C-alpha cells in the first residue's frame with residue numbers, strides 16, 4: 001500500500017472523523033482508517049471503505065428513524081432465515097436484502113413493510129389501529145371511536161399514580177370513561193366495557209395491556225402488576241378529560257382503590273347488564289361517585 005500523496009509505504013491505523021454527503025445531508029462518522037505516517041493523508045482499504053459506507057448509511061437511517069443495517073440483520077436472524085429465505089418472505093429481490101443489510105437505504109414504505117412482517121409489537125399496534133379506525137362511535141363506545149393512543153395514556157396515568165393491579169385498573173378505566181361521559185356525553189378513550197364476574201372491565205383488556213407491554217410503554221412486574229416505562233402525556237386530553245382523570249385519582253387517594261372496586265359492583269350499568277355483554281354509557285347518568 002502506497003500513500004497517494006507522498007508515495008510513502010509507512011501507515012498506522014487511527015479512528016478518523018469523516019464528513020460525508022448523503023441524499024443532500026451531511027453525516028459525520030468516525031471509522032478506523034489507515035493514515036500515512038509521513039504526511040497524515042488517510043487511505044481506506046476495501047474493507048474500511050465498506051465499513052465507511054455502511055456507517056454513513058446507518059447514520060442517515062438513524063436520523064430518519066429507519067431501521068439500521070444491523071437491525072435488519074437482527075430481524076432476519078431472529079426469524080432464523082438466510083438472505084434468500086428472507087427475500088422470499090418479504091417478497092423482494094435477494095439483492096435488496098444484501099443491499100439493505102449494508103449501505104443501500106430502504107425507503108420509508110419498504111421500512112414499514114419490513115417492520116410489519118418482522119416486528120410483533122409493530123404489527124400488533126397496526127392491527128389495533130386498523131381495528132380502531134373501523135370501530136364506529138356509538139353508545140357502547142361513549143360516542144367516540146376507540147383510540148389506542150388515548151387508552152395507552154390513561155393506562156400510563158393510572159399505573160403511574162396508583163400502582164394498582166390490573167383488577168383495580170380495569171375499574172379505574174371504567175370510571176374515567178363513564179365519569180367523562182356523565183359530564184360531556186363523550187367517553188375519553190372509546191373503549192367498550194363488559195360485565196365480568198369481578199366487575200366492569202375494558203373489552204379485551206388482556207390483549208390491550210399485552211400490546212402496551214409489546215410496545216414497551218409498560219412492563220410486567222408480575223401477572224397483575226405493571227410499571228410504566230414512559231410518562232403519560234396529559235396534553236393529549238382536553239380539559240374535561242383531564243379533570244375526569246384527576247377526579248378519579250382524587251377518589252383513589254382519599255378512599256382507596258378498594259372503595260371504587262366495591263362501588264363498581266353496585267353500579268346500575270354493571271348490575272343491569274348481562275354477564276359478558278357491553279355496558280351502555282347511558283348508565284353513566286346513574287353513576288354512584
Ligand SMILES: [Zn+2]
Pocket residue numbers: 003004005006007008036037038039040041
Ligand atoms: Zn503520505
